[in-house]
Amino acid sequence: MSAVRFVPALLAVLALAACNRADSADREEREERAEENPLIEMQPEAARRDPRTQIFLARGCAQCHAISRLQVVSPTNVGPDLSTAAADVPRRFGVQLDQFLRSPTGTMQIVLSGQIQLSVQERDSIVALLRRLDTNNP
Ligand code: HEC
Structure with missing residues (x-):
């Protein structure tokens, strides 16, 4: 050459x-x-490795919400534990979880219209994960 x-x-x-x-x-x-990321750093090993927790850590939900069934801890616990959200939301807000996250009321209305904007896919994933987590969910 x-x-x-x-x-x-x-x-x-x-x-x-x-x-x-x-x-x-x-x-x-x-x-x-x-x-x-202190939110990820503070999680126990099991929660950090679990693929189901990633979206809640990456999108900052755990900033305010623990998810005890996934061993996710929150530095503030400002919001309720999301482990039973699928059953709790209809009781508290009178709508199904997917409807609640699509047009939330209260604190989540403020959070999801500003600080955290979820894509349709992210919202669907979150709904599916939380439904599977809540064994009381019909
Ligand atoms: C800044 C704090 C904050 C962040 C961040 C936050 N939330 Fe919330 N969330 C709350 C509070 C407070 C409530 C209690 C409802 C109210 O007071 O209106 C709540 C309620 C909820 C509920 C209803 C739970 C129930 O059992 O009634 C769901 C579901 C929820 N949040 C999902 C999420 C998801 C998913 C994310 C991440 C995308 C998220 N939240 C991020 C503060 C937060």
Whole structure:
């Protein structure tokens, strides 16, 4: 291979290496951020590892809500334990859980229209998770 033909190949390899480095730097940064997130840090190992808890930790629900059945703890416990929300919401608010999260009242109206905006998928996941968690739920 002549030197001239070799140069583009070399550049391609260097560019690829640079990309890989950037990817792993990103990943490390994300992991560091997770470690620095006190809400995640304060969770017991079981809660931190459980895939079912991730959305509640990532979206900050645990800031105000414990979920005792998933061993999720809250630094404030401002809101009720979400373990039995699927059964509690109809009793307290007169609507099903999915309806409540779609058009919440009270504190959650303020939270979900400002501080935390849920996508439709996130809301569906949360409803499904909380329904499965609550064994009293019909
Ligand atoms: C800033 C604090 C705060 C955050 C953050 C928060 N909540 Fe709440 N939540 C409350 C409070 C307080 C209540 C009690 C209802 C009321 O007073 O209106 C509540 C009530 C609820 C209820 C009804 C529970 C029941 O048993 O009646 C559900 C469900 C709920 N929140 C889900 C969530 C989810 C899901 C998230 C994350 C996306 C979240 N909350 C984030 C404060 C919060």
